[in-house]
Amino acid sequence: MDSQSNYQMKVVTGEFGYILQDVPHLADYFPDLPTYPNPLRSNPAYSVVKQYFVDMDDSVPQKIVVHRDTPRGVHFRRAGPRQKVCFASEEVNACIVTCGGLCPGLNTVIREIVHSLDYMYGVNEVLGIDGGYRGFYSKNTIPLTPKTVDDIHKRGGTIIGTSRGGHDTMKIVDSIQDRGINQVYIIGGDGTQKGAAVIYEEIRKRGLKVAVAGIPKTIDNDILVIDKSFGFDTAVEEAQRAINAAHVEAQSAENGIGVVKLMGRYCGFIAMYATLASRDVDCCLIPESPFYLEGQGGLFEYIEKTLKENGHMVIVIAEGAGQELLAAKDEQDASGNKLLQDVGLWISQKIKDHFSKEAKLPITLKYIDPTYMIRAIPSNASDNVYCTLLAQSAVHGAMAGYTGFISGLVNGRHTYIPFNRITEGQNKVVITDRMWARLLSSTNQPSFGEPKDLNDDGVRKDDAPPTQMLDDAGSSGDGKTVKMTNQPL
Numbered sequence: 179m180d181s182q183s184n185y186q187m188k189v190v191t192g193e194f195g196y197i198l199q200d201v202p203h204l205a206d207y208f209p210d211l212p213t214y215p216n217p218l219r220s221n222p223a224y225s226v227v228k229q230y231f232v233d234m235d236d237s238v239p240q241k242i243v244v245h246r247d248t249p250r251g252v253h254f255r256r257a258g259p260r261q262k263v264c265f266a267s268e269e270v271n272a273c274i275v276t277c278g279g280l281c282p283g284l285n286t287v288i289r290e291i292v293h294s295l296d297y298m299y300g301v302n303e304v305l306g307i308d309g310g311y312r313g314f315y316s317k318n319t320i321p322l323t324p325k326t327v328d329d330i331h332k333r334g335g336t337i338i339g340t341s342r343g344g345h346d347t348m349k350i351v352d353s354i355q356d357r358g359i360n361q362v363y364i365i366g367g368d369g370t371q372k373g374a375a376v377i378y379e380e381i382r383k384r385g386l387k388v389a390v391a392g393i394p395k396t397i398d399n400d401i402l403v404i405d406k407s408f409g410f411d412t413a414v415e416e417a418q419r420a421i422n423a424a425h426v427e428a429q430s431a432e433n434g435i436g437v438v439k440l441m442g443r444y445c446g447f448i449a450m451y452a453t454l455a456s457r458d459v460d461c462c463l464i465p466e467s468p469f470y471l472e473g474q475g476g477l478f479e480y481i482e483k484t485l486k487e488n489g490h491m492v493i494v495i496a497e498g499a500g501q502e503l504l505a506a507k508d509e510q511d512a513s514g515n516k517l518l519q520d521v522g523l524w525i526s527q528k529i530k531d532h533f534s535k536e537a538k539l540p541i542t543l544k545y546i547d548p549t550y551m552i553r554a555i556p557s558n559a560s561d562n563v564y565c566t567l568l569a570q571s572a573v574h575g576a577m578a579g580y581t582g583f584i585s586g587l588v589n590g591r592h593t594y595i596p597f598n599r600i601t602e603g604q605n606k607v608v609i610t611d612r613m614w615a616r617l618l619s620s621t622n623q624p625s626f627g628e629p630k631d632l633n634d635d636g637v638r639k640d641d642a643p644p645t646q647m648l649d650d651a652g653s654s655g656d657g658k659t660v661k662m663t664n665q666p667l
Contacts (some may be wrong), residue, residue: 187596188478195249198237199582201575201594204264204389204452207382211579213262217299231259233330238508238591254403257571257585257592259298261646264579265360265389272576273359274322275307275314276336279372280329281397282412283557283565284365285330285337290343290365290569292327298570299577305359306337312344315355334554345373351380354388361389361576367396370503371584373652375597378582389415392584392597397553399447400604403595404586408565410448413441417452421492424547425458433470433480435491435529439522439547445606449496450617460484460491461623465498465531466607467572467614469626471528477530478622482539495522497549520548567592 187208190198205211216231230641237253244251274291276284288427294303307313317369320338330337354362354377364374369391394401399410412434417440423437440449446464453462455624461480463469470476497518504519526545533539557565564587571592572585583594607614608626618625 187598189456191251195251196253197251197256198253198456198613199599200255200595202378202581204387204579204581207385208387211264211387212612213264213579214266216259216261216263216577217267218259221298223297230259231261232256234260234359238593239587240486240588241398242589247252252647254588254593254595255573255580255628259446259553259579261576262576263299265577268359269359270295270299270301271303271305271359272301272363272625273307273308273319273323273354273357274338274363275306275340275365276340277310277364277370278342278395279367279542280335280340280350280398280553280658281395281407281409282334282416282553282555283408284335284340285333286562286565287365287393287395287408287569288322288337289571290566293324294570294573296324298496298573300466300489305357305571307341308433309371310341310344310621311341311346311350312341315346315349316344319357325341329516331565332556334556345376347373347376347380350377351384351386354381355384355386360387360432361391363393363576364619365393365395367394368401370395371597371603372382374584375582375601378597382582387579389579391581394584394586394600397448398445400606401441401586402600402603402605405536405590406587406599408568409472409557409562410451411560411564412555413448413552414451415558416552416555417448417548418456419469419493421456421458422453422547423492424544424546425456425492427544428492428542431490433489433539433541434594435485435493435541435543437493437522437526437529437543439497439520439545439549441549441552443498443518444604446496446499447605447607447641449494449499450607450613452493454617454620456492456494457620458492459494460488461493462617462620463493464607465496465501467609467626468502469500471503471532475624477626478536479527481529484543485539494514495525497521500525520547583622 184637188200190200215580218224236256240252272295274288295304304322308317308320330447334344374390374392381388394407396407397409397413399407401407405550420438424438428434441446444465446466449462449464453459471478481491500521502516504524522545526543530543532542532665568585582597584600586593586595
């Protein structure tokens with residue numbers, strides 16, 4: 179997969195340690211770029227809004243908890259409509275592509291991009307790219323109109339299809355150029371957005387007037403910088419059904435154990451939040467918190483103790499937890515992700531073997547794996563609202579001429595974030611943080627990890643830092659920075 183990025187991030191500095199990690203603008207390489215009055219000026223829906231255009235100097239801080247002498251720190255450009263747009267409505271030919279695995283809310287994002295372009299900006303030409311990145315060069319496009327997408331938010335999946343891999347930068351940009359597309363909306367996770375950054379760079383290299391906007395998608399909630407990803411709330415809510423079923427099964431049998439495997443390849447946010455929401459879970463195992471099975475303080479000892487005290491037990495395990503205890507599987511999927519062993523089946527069998535052979539304690543164990551059921555459902559009310567705002571923010575940004583950005587929520591405010599900031603690592607649960615402490619106090623489980631396994635930030639030493647704490651002007655990843663002292667566009 180060709181996704182090596184040389185993305186250059188604009189950095190604007192100000193007084194008292196103010197840093198704006200800015201996103202590119204078409205005017206950066208089209209000096210005589212024409213602008214037009216924003217069509218929202220005459221939109222009846224916005225006529226009652228006193229201040230519906232975002233000030234050009236508005237920005238959102240990455241860190242909101244500071245000390246008296248703390249520098250103002252890193253900021254991102256605030257999302258929203260601008261007074262001037264860089265595309266006339268009749269010249270816009272937009273496309274939407276979804277990549278990677280399924281996630282609740284994909285259809286809602288597609289719907290709201292189409293509706294926002296049409297109802298807010300009078301854009302009539304919107305295409306769906308069929309089947310992910312490879313659809314740019316190997317399949318026909320799908321015309322999208324407000325009528326065809328009107329009720330798709332009630333369905334799971336994505337109406338334009340998705341796939342992993344298939345990224346060929348030259349073929350994709352050739353297709354964009356040949357079709358006359360000038361706005362590209364890319365919905366996907368960090369791997370997809372790495373590909374989006376490369377597409378943006380090739381478009382800029384060719385001197386094309388094309389805006390590239392990303393909307394971050396990952397059900398695991400492992401994307402850096404943003405507060406959360408869409409579909410996460412729905413996943414946590416739906417996971418309750420599986421946990422409730424496991425609890426009923428466990429409670430109804432003598433020494434009953436319910437094991438539920440949830441999504442979480444590299445991070446355990448779904449498992450952690452589902453556990454906190456349920457309050458029926460006795461043990462939550464996630465990738466960030468190592469555990470061991472046998473011996474004093476091990477999982478088997480805790481299971482036996484819980485069964486003797488309560489007569490039943492519910493265990494939630496993220497799919498990436500405990501992989502170091504399983505035989506390594508040196509394979510990857512089309513997106514480059516390492517294929518994981520089924521830790522749910524493995525740990526269920528280990529528990530059965532231990533209590534039948536070692537502990538001589540009869541148990542009844544039920545294993546539930548709802549992962550693909552959760553991925554395929556429509557988004558709930560909370561995620562539907564969130565998807566709407568993400569889509570509208572992306573459309574406002576592209577129409578205003580911003581490009582090479584993702585639309586994301588930072589400290590409750592919608593922002594435009596440079597691609598390299600969300601692709602430089604992964605968001606992880608910090609197990610020395612208070613949220614993990616709240617979980618431990620809810621489940622009463624021991625903290626299986628040894629202090630030697632953790633670094634000073636409470637992260638396993640073999641993991642990338644969880645960051646959201648970047649205070650300097652540079653990127654902590656491989657993305658290059660371009661320092662600027664003048665005011666942004």
